[in-house]
Amino acid sequence: MSFDIHWSNLESDTRLNESIKNHLNAYLGSISLPSYVCNLRILDFSLGKIAPNITLREISDPLDEFYAGLNEDEPGVITPSPNDIQFLVEVEYKGDLLVTLAAELVLNYPSNGFMTLPVKLTISNVGLHSLCLVTYLSKRLLISFLCDISDADLDGNESLLDPKGRVLSPRRFLERISIIRNMKIETEIGQQHSGEGSVLRSVGRLEQFLLEIFKDFLRKEVSWPSWIELDFNDDNQEDL
Amino acid sequence: MSFRFNSQAFEDNSFNEKIREKLTQALNSSSSDSISPKVTKTTMGEGSKSNKGGGESGGKSRKFDILKSGISVSKVNFPTTPQLEILDLDISAQPRSLVKGICKISCKDAMLQIQTEVEANLLLVYSECSPSFATPNMICNDSFTIPITMVFSEIRLEAITNIFVKHSGIGISFNDVNLDFKFDCSMKILQSTIERRLKNSMHLLFKEVLPSVIFSMSQSLFLSEASRSQEMHNESRIDSRQSPRVVLDESDLQELSPANMLKLSTLISSRQTLSLHGTVLNVPSTIPGCLERQNLHRFNSRIPSLSNYYSFYTEEKSRQTEVKRNVLGSSVSLPHTLFAANPNLLPGRVLQEGVYDLHTITGIQNRIFERSTDENERPKRRRLKIKMSKHKPESETSREDEARQPEGRTEPKSRPQQQLLSTFEVSPHGQAPTPVDIDSTISTPAIPDTQITSPKPLSIRNPILSDVEKMDFEDTSTIPLVTPLKLPVSITSKYFNCPSERTSVQNPRRYSSQRINWEDPMFNKPELSNLRTSLYSPIARNSLLNSTKELPEHGRLLDNRSLSFVGLNFKGGKWGNNDDPPPYGS
Numbered sequence: 001m002s003f004d005i006h007w008s009n010l011e012s013d014t015r016l017n018e019s020i021k022n023h024l025n026a027y028l029g030s031i032s033l034p035s036y037v038c039n040l041r042i043l044d045f046s047l048g049k050i051a052p053n054i055t056l057r058e059i060s061d062p063l064d065e066f067y068a069g070l071n072e073d074e075p076g077v078i079t080p081s082p083n084d085i086q087f088l089v090e091v092e093y094k095g096d097l098l099v100t101l102a103a104e105l106v107l108n109y110p111s112n113g114f115m116t117l118p119v120k121l122t123i124s125n126v127g128l129h130s131l132c133l134v135t136y137l138s139k140r141l142l143i144s145f146l147c148d149i150s151d152a153d154l155d156g157n158e159s160l161l162d163p164k165g166r167v168l169s170p171r172r173f174l175e176r177i178s179i180i181r182n183m184k185i186e187t188e189i190g191q192q193h194s195g196e197g198s199v200l201r202s203v204g205r206l207e208q209f210l211l212e213i214f215k216d217f218l219r220k221e222v223s224w225p226s227w228i229e230l231d232f233n234d235d236n237q238e239d240l
Numbered sequence: 241m242s243f244r245f246n247s248q249a250f251e252d253n254s255f256n257e258k259i260r261e262k263l264t265q266a267l268n269s270s271s272s273d274s275i276s277p278k279v280t281k282t283t284m285g286e287g288s289k290s291n292k293g294g295g296e297s298g299g300k301s302r303k304f305d306i307l308k309s310g311i312s313v314s315k316v317n318f319p320t321t322p323q324l325e326i327l328d329l330d331i332s333a334q335p336r337s338l339v340k341g342i343c344k345i346s347c348k349d350a351m352l353q354i355q356t357e358v359e360a361n362l363l364l365v366y367s368e369c370s371p372s373f374a375t376p377n378m379i380c381n382d383s384f385t386i387p388i389t390m391v392f393s394e395i396r397l398e399a400i401t402n403i404f405v406k407h408s409g410i411g412i413s414f415n416d417v418n419l420d421f422k423f424d425c426s427m428k429i430l431q432s433t434i435e436r437r438l439k440n441s442m443h444l445l446f447k448e449v450l451p452s453v454i455f456s457m458s459q460s461l462f463l464s465e466a467s468r469s470q471e472m473h474n475e476s477r478i479d480s481r482q483s484p485r486v487v488l489d490e491s492d493l494q495e496l497s498p499a500n501m502l503k504l505s506t507l508i509s510s511r512q513t514l515s516l517h518g519t520v521l522n523v524p525s526t527i528p529g530c531l532e533r534q535n536l537h538r539f540n541s542r543i544p545s546l547s548n549y550y551s552f553y554t555e556e557k558s559r560q561t562e563v564k565r566n567v568l569g570s571s572v573s574l575p576h577t578l579f580a581a582n583p584n585l586l587p588g589r590v591l592q593e594g595v596y597d598l599h600t601i602t603g604i605q606n607r608i609f610e611r612s613t614d615e616n617e618r619p620k621r622r623r624l625k626i627k628m629s630k631h632k633p634e635s636e637t638s639r640e641d642e643a644r645q646p647e648g649r650t651e652p653k654s655r656p657q658q659q660l661l662s663t664f665e666v667s668p669h670g671q672a673p674t675p676v677d678i679d680s681t682i683s684t685p686a687i688p689d690t691q692i693t694s695p696k697p698l699s700i701r702n703p704i705l706s707d708v709e710k711m712d713f714e715d716t717s718t719i720p721l722v723t724p725l726k727l728p729v730s731i732t733s734k735y736f737n738c739p740s741e742r743t744s745v746q747n748p749r750r751y752s753s754q755r756i757n758w759e760d761p762m763f764n765k766p767e768l769s770n771l772r773t774s775l776y777s778p779i780a781r782n783s784l785l786n787s788t789k790e791l792p793e794h795g796r797l798l799d800n801r802s803l804s805f806v807g808l809n810f811k812g813g814k815w816g817n818n819d820d821p822p823p824y825g826s
Binding site for chain 1: 485
């Protein structure tokens with residue numbers, strides 16, 4: 001572990017979880033949702049007591065792919081400069097992060113918001129162990145998850161998650177990366193009303209479905225050869 | 241109740257109003273179109289009509305004529321909100337249905353009042369239907385108009401329904417319907433008849449009418465999507481129309497190459513009979529580039545992946561299981577699952593020992609990306625503009641990252657350069673010894689040191705290997721498209737390395753070790769990573785022939801093996817109870 005993370009400081013700061021939750025809720029409130037989803041919010045957020053393990057593996061010049069990729073969609077050519085730097089970082093997290101999400105599915109028929117179905121998701125037990133490239137060049141921060149790293153704890157869990165996966169299916173056969181190797185999603189559908197009615201809990205297929213979607217999303221968006229770019233360039237610099 | 245209804249809609253009567261409108265609309269539109277939704281009304285109408293005595297001649301087309309006015313729903317009342325409970329939910333990725341749910345619907349004390357006017361005339365003469373000489377001169381042939389009001393009250397409904405949400409709409413089926421209501425008709429004479437007829441037609445209502453109504457209503461919700469798909473359909477239809485058709489006459493068939501037809505028919509017959517004609521040429525197993533389904537996993541297992549490339553470094557765990565299998569010679573081993581459960585992971589040891597090469601890893605990942613996606617799909621590289629002044633949640637994390645950077649920049653300035661240098665030095669030469677290393681470690685338990693020298697053929701080919709290992713695209717293009725596989729060579733070298741006493745002791749194990757050979761990490765060596773460029777089957781005959789040329793003294797042994805390869809029997813004649821069934825139908 002190259003970085004000493006004083007997680008206990010975070011943990012002892014009770015306001016932190018609350019403020020992160022508020023930030024996220026503010027963000028969720030600002031995005032526009034499809035008409036059949038409303039009231040997406042975070043009920044509970046806790047960073048947990050276990051710190052991530054971050055190990056710096058290598059510092060080098062940025063890969064050529066980054067320059068090529070940035071130059072593809074930009075008129076101005078970015079050339080390697082001595083200030084550019086790339087970190088190869090091993091990220092490991094097997095902590096007790098807990099997020100509880102709630103939303104309502106809406107049926108807008110026959111009248112607006114006529115019927116709603118409350119859905120609650122509890123996400124916990126997140127496990128990841130990956131190699132990650134963090135590159136800084138010309139005021140841009142590029143982050144890309146390169147590959148997963150074998151891990152006795154996580155690998156065992158994965159095979160348990162998908163015991164019925166089609167063994168020889170070529171598409172599923174070799175996934176480039178899954179980033180989130182382990183994640184527990186607990187679902188709760190419906191709401192009791194004055195003690196009446198049933199709530200559907202732990203819908204396995206739904207949980208698996210959501211997990212697959214989430215993994216697919218991450219794989220598409222932030223795993224090599226894709227990356228995410230945080231642009232710190234000021235506006236006036238952009239004008240030039 | 242697990243679904244929540246907007247209680248305000250029930251309190252302020254807006255729901256009742258909406259339902260009233262919708263029902264009125266539905267009842268009237270269907271009475272003119274006479275589609276299925278209003279079957280109930282039809283039967284009711286007929287009932288009242290025949291009772292009235294005027295129905296002796298009214299043909300099917302005139303059955304609604306007795307209704308003078310439209311049907312109007314004058315009152316709807318749901319005093320309590322209905323309850324909809326979700327009992328089960330299933331999500332499937334099947335294209336047919338996306339979501340399948342089981343719901344329980346219950347509602348109480350609902351009330352519905354329908355008004356209409358019935359046209360009735362006991363003495364009605366259908367003058368237009370009968371010949372003119374038979375019709376008397378009628379002074380008045382008008383009908384009487386009788387208003388009818390029907391009230392359904394205390395409606396109590398409980399039903400278990402299956403709901404399917406599909407791309408095209410919502411399908412619903414009522415399974416266990418429990419319906420009860422009080423019926424009151426303004427014409428007391430008709431009350432019992434109508435009630436009886438209604439109750440009889442309720443079955444039809446829930447089995448056919450409601451599902452079709454709900455489906456057609458839901459289609460309007462899915463309309464945008466449906467129209468889009470219809471457009472697609474239309475386009476494809478146009479395409480198919482425009483594309484020239486190939487029609488084969490008998491004369492054409494004569495011009496087709498008989499050799500090709502023979503090949504095709506062999507293929508077809510082997511598909512139909514599942515027989516692979518192991519000893520005949522030109523069957524899938526012998527056609528270069530053609531892969532049998534049974535061998536797909538083997539082929540897949542050699543697709544360059546991090547686990548394969550760094551297989552030497554894979555954790556002890558997997559190696560132990562392999563050894564265990566060797567010892568037991570167990571038939572339980574499942575090569576498919578072994579490989580399928582072998583995801584693309586960088587062994588942790590590679591990182592710890594610092595033997596990784598960043599370009600190799602990115603190269604492998606690029607390849608897998610290309611394999612798994614369409615040619616046109618490009619990697620997503622989103623850009624987020626971050627303004628330094630604002631405290632957004634995303635910028636917090638990035639600032640952390642940024643805060644890290646100066647740290648890294650100042651502190652280990654000298655170290656990274658060293659590290660870089662060392663990796664660059666190692667990569668060209670360092671890879672060369674690896675194959676030998678692998679061999680030696682595998683054979684060390686049994687073989688004395690002097691015999692390690694025997695796998696020389698491998699190191700001779702090392703220049704090629706190192707070429708192959710560079711996964712750059714330009715490099716691969718310079719390599720001959722089909723690199724010969726070296727599998728058999730390594731097999732034989734291992735064989736001949738074995739001291740005789742060892743083979744004699746472990747004779748019973750021979751078959752099992754042959755079987756294991758294919759899954760041996762030794763064969764996951766990087767040289768095989770090039771398999772993707774060569775579409776050759778891992779056990780194609782060509783490669784075997786190549787290797788026999790190189791090592792003629794092993795030719796006899798190889799020939800034996802190659803014969804068993806041609807058929808499915810490559811596992812050493814133990815096809816049968818010990819082997820996994822062919823993976824059809826998975």
